[in-house]
Amino acid sequence: MVHFGVESASMTREIVYTPLEKPHFEEVIALGNAVQGDNYLSQASLAEIYQKSWHDGTNASFVALYNNKVAGFRLTYAHSQWQQDEWCTPKAWPVPADRVCYFKCNTVDPSMQGAGIGSQLLNRSVEQAKVQGAQAGLAHIWLASPGNSAFKYFSKNGGQLIKKHPDKWRHASMYEGYDCPVCDGYCSCDGAEMLLVFS
Template identity: 65%
Template structure:
C-alpha cells in the first residue's frame, strides 16, 4: 500500500550504535520477521485497518537494507512490540509525485525514506518515538544517507505527528492534499479519522543529518 504516515513520540533518549539497547523496560532492536505479527497488529490498531499486511511488511523489511545494514527499528517491552519505525534505505525507494526534490537542498540520491513511526497509545510520552528515530538515523547514516524524507499525517490528534517530527529536526517542504486517498480507494486503507475515503493532508518534511 502506498500510504505513508508519521506518528507519535516525545522526548529524546540517548542511543548507541549497537543492534540492541535498552532503557528501563524498553528494548530497541532492528526489525526482524519474528516480530512481524506484532508490528502489523500495532500498526493497524493505530493507523487503521489494512495499513500493514504481511506482504507489505515483508517488502518494507527488504527496503530497509543497504550494505547489509537495517534501518528499521522496533521497541519491545516483555517481547511485545510497543513501537516501530520503518525506514527505507536511500537506495530502496522511488521518489513520486508527492516528493519535491528540487526543494530539498541535499543530494536527492542520498535521502532515505521514513515510512512510518508508530508508538502504542499506552506508551507515548516516554521518549520511544524519538529513540526509534535516532536509531534509524544512525543506521541510515551508516548506509550513506545524508537526510531523510517523511510524509507527516496532519490529522493526528493535536497535530502531534507534525510537532514530534519538527521537534526532532524535520523541516516542512510542502503540503499535499489527499495524500492517502488513492490508498483508501484502491488498496483497502481505512483512515481512522475520515468517514469515507481518506481526505487527509500530508506534510512533506525533510530531516537533514
C-alpha cells in the same frame, strides 16, 4: 495491540531497541493497524518494507520491545531502496536526492506514549541510515493525527516542512483497502512532506 498500562519511571530503562526482524512482523502489523487504521500494514506490505530497509547489510528499521512485546516501531527505506513520486519535491531538498532515505512510518502503542519511544526509534534509524550512506530522511507526516502530534513530534526532532500535499492517502483508501481512522469514506487527509537533514 497490547495495552501496557505502565507508568513507572523505570519503564524507559526496560525498553529494548532492536532492528526489525521477521519474528516481529505479526505484532508490528497488529499495532500499526490498530493505531493507523485497518489495512495500514499487511504481511505482504511489511515484507516489502523490510526488504527496502536494507543497504550493504545494514537495516534501518527498528522496533521497541517492552516485556518482549512490540511497543513501537519505525520503518525506514534505505536511500537506495525507494523512488520519489508525485508527493516528493526533490528540487527543494538541500541534499542530493539519491542520498535521502525514506521514513515510511512510525507508531507507538498509545499506552506507552510519553516515554520517548518515538524519538529513540528515530535516532536509531537515523544512525543506521547514515551508516548506509544517507544524508537526510524524508517523511510524509499525517496532519490529522490527534493534536497534530505527528507534525509536532517530527518538527521537534529537526524535521523541516517542504510542502503540504492534499489527499495524500486518498489513492490508498480507494484502491488498497486503507481505512483512515478519521475520515468517513475515502481519506482526504493532508500530508506534510518533511525533511530531516542529518548532522
